[in-house]
Amino acid sequence: MKLHYQELGEGKPLIILHGLFGSSDNWMTIGKKLAENHKVYLVDQRNHGDSPHSDTHNYEVMATDLKEFIQEHKIENPHIIGHSMGGKTAMQFAVTNPDLYDKLIVVDIAPKAYPVHHDTILEGLKSINLTELNSRNDADKALAEYVPEKGVRQFLLKNLTRDENKNFVWKINLSVIEKSIEAISKGLEKHLSTEKDTLFIGGSESHYIKNEDHIVIINFFPNAKVEMIEGAGHWIHAEKPEEFLEVVMNFLR
Incomplete structure (x- = not known):
């Protein structure tokens, strides 16, 4: 790769x-x-x-x-x-x-x-509905329900970007990371x-x-x-x- x-x-x-x-x-x-x-x-x-x-x-x-x-x-x-x-x-x-x-x-x-300990972060990231997202501020508000620390949210939301059609997308491969979280913890x-x-x-x-x-x-x-x-x-x-x-x-x- x-x-x-x-x-x-x-x-x-x-x-x-x-x-x-x-x-x-x-x-x-x-x-x-x-x-x-x-x-x-x-x-x-x-x-x-x-x-x-x-x-x-x-x-x-x-x-x-x-x-x-x-x-x-x-x-x-x-x-x-x-x-x-x-x-x-x-x-x-x-x-x-x-x-x-x-x-x-x-x-x-x-x-x-x-021990696997990123469950809350993963749930928070998945809770952000990208198709209905209007701004990064909206994403921050949604994530705040799962991640109270502002600095951690800012770090995580650096993975949020826009594609060629100006739609919000994740840079990270969120579904694969979630699937592989036990392997990451090994x-x-x-x-x-x-x-x-x-x-x-x-x-x-x-x-x-x-x-x-x-x-x-x-x-x-x-x-x-x-x-x-x-x-x-x-x-x-x-x-x-x-x-x-x-x-x-x-x-x-």
Whole structure:
């Protein structure tokens, strides 16, 4: 699958993968900063952003998408950053293709299975009747019945766009994501691992990386270290960008 991407800067290549319901645009601010020292590729994963839609959505195919992207663009030994779902894609790629990248940074996700917990968001997005929608404000009002946090709604509604006939449509493949939500929640296969340098960055206010997860992390990534950023939730790069960039750049040096 030919993934849509945005390219910034020059230097050592660095690929960034967004999380569930996200897109490459979510990482533009961080990407511009990292592009001062790197050639940054901001990638839309399948069924997200401007990349193609597919009926299949799991970490095996998304890791293959990443491998094909690296090979197609002749990218040599890139660093890889993955957030949430993108972090699991990056981990799956790393343990199956340890010779195709340099360093790995995983943002606020562990290589374990998580309980399915996006039901309310999915119900909220499905509740928006696109055929009767007149404005983004109407979409926000409908979604607010399911998602009270304004910032989360703004993030989710970045997936709303208009087609050539000016009708509202979703950029994300909502039906396939809903169908695949259990696969998105799965952990890595236990027999795979890599000794490449790996950094896990967690938010102290997030529940995705807990103290007990450090053992699971080391089982897959023996040379991993974990750094927690105080006061950050799940969207660390948006909530604490300066602290996030400092940790990332120190590791990449």
